[in-house]
Amino acid sequence: MGSGKVATVAELTIGAPQSALNLTMFPLSGNPACSLDYLLVDETLKIKKVVVEEVSETGAVPELLMTNFSSSHVFVVDGTELVGAKQNQIVNASFLIPPESVTKIPVSCVEQGRWRYKGKQFEGSRYHSPHSVRREIHDHQKISLKARLGHRSDQGKVWAATSLFEKYEPVGVGEDWRYDGKLSFGKALHYHEDLVHLSAFRK
Numbered sequence: 001m002g003s004g005k006v007a008t009v010a011e012l013t014i015g016a017p018q019s020a021l022n023l024t025m026f027p028l029s030g031n032p033a034c035s036l037d038y039l040l041v042d043e044t045l046k047i048k049k050v051v052v053e054e055v056s057e058t059g060a061v062p063e064l065l066m067t068n069f070s071s072s073h074v075f076v077v078d079g080t081e082l083v084g085a086k087q088n089q090i091v092n093a094s095f096l097i098p099p100e101s102v103t104k105i106p107v108s109c110v111e112q113g114r115w116r117y118k119g120k121q122f123e124g125s126r127y128h129s130p131h132s133v134r135r136e137i138h139d140h141q142k143i144s145l146k147a148r149l150g151h152r153s154d155q156g157k158v159w160a161a162t163s164l165f166e167k168y169e170p171v172g173v174g175e176d177w178r179y180d181g182k183l184s185f186g187k188a189l190h191y192h193e194d195l196v197h198l199s200a201f202r203k
Contacts, residue, residue, distance in 0.1 A: 036073065078091060078093050084122045092107060106152060
């Protein structure tokens with residue numbers, strides 16, 4: 001379980017910067033009494049406190065149905081990959097899902113070509129959407145939010161961004177990464193976060 005701080009700007013304290021390569025982060029801390037307890041979606045999916053399904057039997061690419069059976073808020077992180085059902089999807093933005101609720105969440109497909117069930121429910125993934133794909137989604141969201149269409153993506157551009165991962169097949173990695181002959185986007189992320197390690201792939 002995590003604890004997210006809820007505080008006004010005046011209550012925040014800026015900590016010592018933490019740096020890694022060209023990234024520097026400044027930790028913020030606030031009043032410990034102003035906290036919000038929550039669960040992460042990955043852990044709740046494992047214990048079936050949260051169930052993610054297609055919105056209907058026929059499904060709809062831009063949305064999934066998330067049911068939170070727990071008495072806690074559930075934090076869904078932008079770029080979380082959900083695998084199974086009719087197509088593997090990634091979540092378009094970060095959301096805090098209320099306890100004991102049913103919520104439609106906006107998603108983008110990252111498995112072009114499959115549109116049939118592989119189990120009725122989605123499962124969590126060890127992998128996360130890379131920055132290049134999330135950037136495509138966020139760029140389009142500026143337009144969709146301004147038009148009051150919600151956190152939508154341009155699905156064509158998302159597929160174009162993910163197509164890079166289908167150009168390589170793993171060699172000598174000891175695991176079959178492919179589903180129906182196509183490179184699995186999610187599992188490729190273990191080796192590719194906008195940097196292709198060509199020693200692990202061949203064309």
